[in-house]
Structures are given as structure tokens and as C-alpha cells.
Amino acid sequence: MNVFDPARVEAQPYEGRQMNVFYQVPEFKMRVIALPPGGELPECQMRDHVVFYVLSGEADITVDGGVSTLTKGKCLVSPPARFRMSTRDGVRVTGIQITAAPRS
Secondary structure (H helix, E strand, C coil): CCCCCCCCCCCCHHHHHHHHEEEEECCEEEEEEEEEECCCCEEEEEEEEEEEEEEEEEEEEEECCCCEEEECEEEEEEEECCEEEECCCCEEEEEEEEECCCCC
16 A cells, blocks of 8 residues: 655656656556646647546646646546646646556
């Protein structure tokens, strides 16, 4: 068993995002995403299922062209898709990537 407090995990800027992973096994990985006011994550295609849980702040998350605004305590769950995230006032998010099972 592992217990984490993602609100206290130190987060690096986007360029250091690999250092933001605080737990990883072959089936999934967890990371902290922290964006400053006016910050954004560039659009990317995710091959995995994704769960974003907002720890603080507010973010606009675009999934395959559809935009949702998430605030503290809200989460988004999505199958593999094209993602983008931006914030006006800053945001801290736990992101969980869940490896899609291979199809037979």
C-alpha cells in the first residue's frame, strides 16, 4: 500500500513533467500538474485513458475539441483522446494515465 498527498507533491513546470510522476506501474501512472496563472499544457494526443482531478484552482480542459471547465473537487475521465489544458488563475491537478488494454 502507498499513501500520497498530491496537494503536497512538488511539481515542476511542463518541461520537467516527467519528474512530476509520483507513482508508476505498468498499468497506470500518477502525476501532479501545476500551472501558474495564464499557464497551459499544449495539445497532445494521449494513447491512454486519463483521469484529471482538480486539487485547487480552475482549468479549461479540451478533449477532442469539447471544452469543460473543472474546479476544485471535480474530475474528468476520458478514453484516449486529444487533450489541452489552460488556466486563467492557476491550477493544481492530479493526472492519472491508465494504459488501455490491448484489443485482441
